[in-house]
Amino acid sequence: MAENIETPLSDRVEEFQQARVEDIKVPRTDIVSVQLQATIADVLASFRAAGHSRLPVYGETLDDLKGMVHIRDLIGCILPDEPTDRTGDAEINDSASLRPTLDLTVSLEDSGSIRPILFVPPSMPVPRLLARMKDSRTHMAIVVDEYGGTDGLVSLEDLLEVVVGAIEDEHDQDSTPEIRRIDDATFLVDARARIDDVFEAIGGEMPEGDAFDEVETIGGYVMTLAGRLPDKGEILADSQERTFEIVGADPQRISMMRIRNPEASS
Structure with missing residues (x-):
């Protein structure tokens, strides 16, 4: 979607008019959510880590969405109403008034x-x-597929960014997937990095073959090599004798890998 603030406003508005939810959704694998039975303390920790003001809430799985929680509502449950003194002015210096009234x-x-x-x-x-x-x-809003499963998420901010470009605040971090050189032949790579960017950084030939035609990310490349979702700690090799060590993964996706060129593997 449009991210360049130099794009004429009329073009961005036209793009907004033509866009569909699937064009701007946050994919399922990138959704940050909290479990219905999580403790308040755990939910607060999730808010702090995510830097969001709203998080979706699920039951047994992410396909069982129950609603969402707003950080403001959670704080309202934890802290008491602001007390007043006899003149009606708020007591802002009473530290006891800020003690949680809800068990975390x-x-x-x-x-x-x-x-x-x-x-x-x-x-x-x-x-x-x-x-x-x-x-x-x-x-x-939760984007659901034809079977009722969770396919992605869209926030009001996502909609506005179609017109005004990326909206960043103090909690936002650089969203460009990392490709970090460790030494001359070793790289730590975010699995979301585009495959052409990775091979440009590490050197070597791009993969060829029908199996890789639809692959866009290095994570997809490694999953295609394995024919499945690799486990954390697993090491795979491609036809160029590069090795891919999975250093970050969960049951749904690869998050980080260590790539070594042939000279480091020998």
Whole structure:
């Protein structure tokens, strides 16, 4: 989607009018979410790590979305109403008034802070989703596939960025996948990095063959090599004798790998 602020506004507005939810969604594998039975303390830690103000809430799996939680609602559950003195002015120097009134081991479900969330198909036009968000006063939507499974997520910010470009705040980090040189033949690589960027950085020939035609990321390349989702700690090699050590993975995806060129593997 449009990210260049130099693009004429009329072009960005036209792009917004033509875009569909599937064009701007955050993919399932990048969704940061919290479990319904997680403790308040754990949810607060998730908010801190993610840097978001809203997080989706799921039951057993990510396909079982229950709603979303807003950090403001959670803080409202934890801290008491601001006390007042006899003149009606707020007491801002009483540290005791800021002590939590809700046990932080209470589950998110029992806190009563879960809000409804929208569910939309990937084919929905972006302007229609914006209208639904405005009418429902809900700033987050879950994109569901034809079987009802979770396919992605769209926030109000994602919609606005189509028109105004990337919106960054103090919590945002560089979203460019990392390709870091460790030594002359070893690289630490984010699995989301584009495969052409990786091979340009590490040297060597790009992979060829029908199996790699649809691959866009280095993570997809390694999964194609393995024919499955590799486990953390597993080492694979390609036809050029490069090795790929999986250093970060979960049951759904690879997150980080260490790539060694042939001279480092011998």
